[in-house]
Amino acid sequence: MDLPTVSHLVHTADPGQWRPGDAWLAGGTVLFSYGSDTLERLLDITTAGWEPLTASAAGLEIAATCTIAELFAYPGAAPADLRTRWRALDLVALCCDSFVASFKVWNVSTVGGNICTGLPAGPMTALTASLDGIALIHSPDGSTRRLPVTELVTGDCRTALAPGELLRSVSVPAAALESRTAFRRQSLTNLGRSGALLIGRLDADGGFVLTVTAATKRPVQVRFASAPDAAELRAALDAAVEPGLWHDDVHGLPEWRRYMTGRLAEEIRAELAAPVPSPGFSPDGKDGVQ
Incomplete structure (x- = not known):
């Protein structure tokens, strides 16, 4: 950790206290790793007392301060009827595991922090964007605004947050949570x-949604009224991802990322387009045999 210019740690979640030279602090895993020679104060929101996860008929609200460990544990602790209805909760473990991080990181790293760093490979961005998550943002002037996560992350380490703005939570609608996913x-x-x-979603009304992250500098989403065929999906991705949007770093060249996106997208399309086996179906033809 290299923050030699920081002189104060302030426990607050009030954007009205923000001033130039401040940085919001949650888990701090990226902030402490990168360091800074310009920051003067850290505004610590971890003592704000926000409930990590709140379920309602409308869906699931995830506080910005919810840790990865708390999110990972949620599906297993949720009521059985909720787990049955909200099939997309299966994505939680998959996205948390995508951190490839130790339990030490999971216990301090936060959902909001991962989104606000704007890293293309941020798995919390992938999770919340794919489920039509809406970010609640508090501004220094006392106002609030809501913004889809797909629009909150705008590029490599870039977001739509204005100076001093604070991500309060992300709300995921019940309709998205009830979808089949891949x-x-x-x-x-x-x-x-x-x-x-990549995360695909097939909604109850037949709508198909594919969200691309990590391969691109910001989340890219394509939507169809029903499951597309392979050519339709390929054409939609080609139109949605301009050449300069493919990410380029030591973790993969743009050409490789483009190829893998097309390949994985087709796998997702085929999986979600396939009929769901009826209860008791057995691949060996002996229906009802478990």
């Missing part, structure tokens, strides 16, 4: 950072 992730190495992370 997840694919690819990395150059077994325990490496995501080079492509």
Whole structure:
């Protein structure tokens, strides 16, 4: 940790107290790793007392201060009827595991922090964007605004947050949580950072949604009224991702990311387009045999 210019730690979640030279502090895993020679104060929101996860008929609200460990544990602790209805909760473990991080990081790193760093490979961005998450943002002037996560992260380490603005929570609608989902992730190495992370969703009304992250500098989403065929999906991705939007770093060249995105997208499309086996169905043809 290299923050030699920081002189004060302030426990507050009030954007009205923010001033130039401040940085919001949650888990701090990225802030402490990168360091700074310009910051003067850290505004610590971890003592704000926000409930990490709140379920309601409308969906699931995830506080910005919810740790990865708390989120990972949620599906297993949720009521059985909720787990049955909210099938997309299966994505939680998959996205948390995409950190490829130790339990020490999971216990301090936060959902909001991961989104606000704007890292293309941020798995919390992938999770919340794919489920149509809406960010609640508090501003220094006392106002609030809501913004889809797909619009909150605007590029590599860039967001739509104005100076002093604070991410309070992300709300995921029940309709998205009730959808069938499919997840694919690819990395150059077994325990490496995501080079492509795609999540597909098939809604109750038949709508198909595919969200691309990690391969692109910001989340990219394509939507269809029903499951597309392979050519339709490929054309939509080509139109949605301009050449300069493919991410380029040591974790994967743009050409490789583009290829893997197309391959994984087709796998997701095929999986979600396939009919769901009826209860008791057995691949060996002996229906009802478990």
